[in-house]
Amino acid sequence: MLIPENEFSALFEKGKMTITPGQYAYFCEYAKMLVDWNEKINLTAITDPEGIALKHFYDSVYPFTLCEVPKGAKVIDVGTGAGFPSCPLKIMRDDISLTLLDSLNKRIKFLQELSQSCGLSAECIHSRAEDGGHNAALRESFDIACARAVAPMYVLCEYCLPFVKVGGAFTALKGSSGAEELGEAKEAIKRLGGKTEQVTEYTLPNGDGRTLIVVRKVSETPAKYPRAKAKIVK
Template sequence: MDIILKYFSDFTAQQLEQFSALKDLYQEWNEKINVISRKDIDALYEKHVLHSLSIAAVHDFEPGTQVVDLGTGGGFPGIPLAIFFPEVQFHLVDSIGKKIKVVEGVAESLGLKNVTAAHSRIEDIKNRKFDIVVSRAVAPLKDLWHWSKPLLKKSPVLGREFKHGLICLKGGDLAQEISESGVKPRRTAIHELFPEAFFQDKYVLQVGI
């Protein structure tokens, strides 16, 4: 928890309580359904929570924004972002039902009223549009963008303003992946936001529509 407070400080008492509760909740759920590697549980706040919040460091979601977390796994980045932005609506989607069970259990325990979850493939979401798609290391950028486009409301990207689009967390040498994607994302090095060894070669990519 200390590593979160090292980089973010403007939290309400409720947010602090919710962030503090994450470790015990994920430990408890992980004993039933393994969604986080056991070696990562001890580094939950750095490797999962702070990593997720790097999205909050580059994009300020306006109240009322509709966000879908594509391939949320155990709830990352969606759960930490939902705590950070209580007035933003998050829909967490994964094709593996047991992971969604964990997401629903964690969200309920935290009292997150701004989170819904669905056991679904992203391609099967119909008749619903979102402002932002977020994702963490789910698939190549080309695929993420292909899946995201039908779900996104369309708006022009004016100057540096980013309203609708995909925000994803990626790592490693991304040159070929970006080239093959056919898009030109804005790339932010997470290590510049949070200078911790874990974030070397990790990035936030933003693709506007």
């Protein structure tokens, strides 16, 4: 279900990351579960071993080597889907405390089994982002909120920044058009209490373009946010 250990380690070494045998074993289990569950529910269009290694695992972990992830950070992955990017990050950084939030209960069941099988100790929450952002137990209580390929940047900001405590960060993993999306989101970021801190463009080993955007939370998000999805889009 995954490429051989020496090839997997060599791939990660291209990003100056070191894989232990224990981490590789967890990634193998993750890949197997992803393919098996994908036959029952739609988790991913990428199911080949090379694609999983590069476009799911490497692509999830590498961006977090380009920005600060404090030791013991509380991280929430908003609209996590099959657990990307935070579950691969948790395999590499066992010190973080992880919360997974998704709107589809079938995916939450997958994530609960994944968490148990791969020792992630993640809290899995079935909720829409716009509802979770108003939950007092979750609102402004995380060091980092992250998201990958969930929605346009201006929408993502409203989904994610309400979860971040002042001083924390919203980390968005975007494609090659990330900087352009950021331009459309500047006003939303300011209104939600954020300030763009980092924009890093890079490429995967296969040449695909990516953009890492880090938005620092500098003030509390006004209570009316996040709004319903239809209002955000409008």
